[in-house]
Amino acid sequence: MFFYNENRKHVIGGFTNKNNLENGTFSTEMIQGESIYIEYYEPKLKRGESNFHIANIGYYYEELAGLSQYSDNPPKAVGASGDCQVNVNCSPEGDNWQDEKRGVAQITFLAGGSWYLCSGTLVNNTANDATPYFLTAFHCGAEDASSTELNQWIFKFNYESSGCTNPSTEPSGNSITGCASIAMGNISGGSDFFLVLLNSTPSVTFQPYYNGWDRSDNYSFSSGVGIHHPSGDIKKISHYSTSTRTGNVNIGGSIMAANAAWQTLWISTDNGYGCTEGGSSGSPLFSSTGLQIGTLSGGSSGCGGSEGSPDYYGRFSYHWDQNGTTDNQRLKPWLDPLNTGTTTLPT
Numbered sequence: 001m002f003f004y005n006e007n008r009k010h011v012i013g014g015f016t017n018k019n020n021l022e023n024g025t026f027s028t029e030m031i032q033g034e035s036i037y038i039e040y041y042e043p044k045l046k047r048g049e050s051n052f053h054i055a056n057i058g059y060y061y062e063e064l065a066g067l068s069q070y071s072d073n074p075p076k077a078v079g080a081s082g083d084c085q086v087n088v089n090c091s092p093e094g095d096n097w098q099d100e101k102r103g104v105a106q107i108t109f110l111a112g113g114s115w116y117l118c119s120g121t122l123v124n125n126t127a128n129d130a131t132p133y134f135l136t137a138f139h140c141g142a143e144d145a146s147s148t149e150l151n152q153w154i155f156k157f158n159y160e161s162s163g164c165t166n167p168s169t170e171p172s173g174n175s176i177t178g179c180a181s182i183a184m185g186n187i188s189g190g191s192d193f194f195l196v197l198l199n200s201t202p203s204v205t206f207q208p209y210y211n212g213w214d215r216s217d218n219y220s221f222s223s224g225v226g227i228h229h230p231s232g233d234i235k236k237i238s239h240y241s242t243s244t245r246t247g248n249v250n251i252g253g254s255i256m257a258a259n260a261a262w263q264t265l266w267i268s269t270d271n272g273y274g275c276t277e278g279g280s281s282g283s284p285l286f287s288s289t290g291l292q293i294g295t296l297s298g299g300s301s302g303c304g305g306s307e308g309s310p311d312y313y314g315r316f317s318y319h320w321d322q323n324g325t326t327d328n329q330r331l332k333p334w335l336d337p338l339n340t341g342t343t344t345l346p347t
Helices: 315-319
Strands: 002-005 038-039 104-111 114-122 134-135 154-157 174-177 179-185 193-199 224-228 238-247 262-264 284-287 290-300 311-315
Touching: 114 290, 134 290, 224 290, 238 311, 262 290, 290 315, 311 315
Parallel strands: none
Antiparallel strands: 002 038, 104 114, 104 154, 114 134, 134 193, 154 174, 179 193, 224 238, 224 284, 238 262, 262 311, 284 290, 290 311
């Protein structure tokens, strides 16, 4: 099966039985244009037996990163985010983060009948068994997405520029469709996390990296980075000078729990002044040791004069066991299945 736009410049597929999940659901990445063509090849031995149903179509009414190049008069390939953003492979900003970036993915998700964009990362567990757990924010659809909608979420890995400048052609990336809800902590009165299990394990061709974490109850971290997809753009990196434990943060009217978040201040680097935007939500915050310490809830940073304004990340240590007492409210049962009690992974 292939999908393509009206001028046939944007073609995705072919999709085969390997993409056909047992639950019978499937969704695709975004396709440019006002019309979509579906081309299906039916094997001779299965003639007349095929059956598929189009459940819904998500229509994006604003231009999105990476799609404009497929139009008849493409203005640019990527670049939906602000000009201050720094591509993850810029040097020196991304030099020490080439492993961690491979766990981070863009999420195109369906919740309550509408489509949205967020970010998140693969996370490791103490069994080191490559279980495809993926961590993002609660406000990225956890409350509104049905199990059927979760099966249509798209996780796009390696969507990035190979160098520091925006590419002249669209990076392809690697996608996985579908997930299942595992555990969550509400943004209201909690720390804003959502742990899901991907429907399939990322192929070795993805070069996946299951990011480690630090659940220690520190009061501050002096430096580190955020890696994310602002406005759904290619992968970016932002450096901070300090992350300080804080609480009762107001994110769009939702009051997080006391001491449930990090307040982070970004700094200017050689190639820009990385910050966050819509679509960055759920992305990981890393300490200088390369371990995840939080997930993005929101804030007031942005290109155009607000780069140094604070952002807020739900604390990993709060996610661990403080949102509730049941397994579906904590990271602990899933990321420490061996009950080792470890506070950092890798140690």
